[in-house]
Amino acid sequence: MQPSEAAVRAVNLRKMYGSGEAAVTALGGVDLEVAHGSFLAVMGPSGSGKSTLMQTMAGLDSLDAGEVWIEGTNITRLRDRQLTRMRRDRIGFIFQSFNLIPTLTAEQNILLPLKIARQKQDKDWVSLVVKELGIGERLNHRPHELSGGQQQRVAIARAVMTQPAVVFADEPTGNLDSGSGTRILHLLRDMVSGLGQTVIMVTHDPKAASYADEVLILADGKTRETIQEPTQRAVLEALSRLEPDDSGDEEHTS
């Protein structure tokens, strides 16, 4: 792998659901490139293809056409077992619902990806991440003994444990109050700027998107706009430029 290589590259991603008259184009030819150590936010109205884009880039769902490269590997060409290994070792996930294992302590949850991948613990990395995320005091607690914000911090620590090529975050602040959400966004930013991780985040929130280095706006399965160094205002303006037909359902337009 060459150092200049992108962490993630997607070329002409296409995916349809259904067939005949019921066919829906979820992705109609999306290209993107995310450099190592950068933060991309994916936005767009409901049904614009954000989840499909994330799922296919993370190798969790298949494509009709197109290629996804994670570092130097074309994951669309991998066999199942190689793809599973790729996801386990090189991709991190953060979900809205935290997805921590309730019977394990915070520390056991954090270290689980290393165990599963049979990777040696890099003690310096573990303590750096724990310190950066401010969860040192909570390591022996189980998820139900943690606040939502603390659970999400543990989930972030877990996602970066294997120092993955990319972390996919699906509405990571969706289930948090605004104060905890803001702290999580700062921490994601720190993961990128301080620790050099690469993050791709789906969000409906222009404020969340403003923490990213770049925002990609999807509509009808196509890239409508990209915004570099986005401000909340620039994101809002770009969303308001989408045609009324693109605006999706009400809950996501607020």
Ligand SMILES: Nc1ncnc2c1ncn2[C@@H]1O[C@H](COP(=O)(O)OP(=O)(O)OP(=O)(O)O)[C@@H](O)[C@H]1O
């Ligand atoms: N399993 C499926 N079967 C049929 N159609 C699907 C399926 N999954 C998604 N779609 C359709 O594909 C399009 C893109 O869906 P997708 O979930 O990627 O959008 P989204 O931008 O993530 O939406 P939201 O913001 O509401 O989560 C939508 O029209 C959706 O109805």
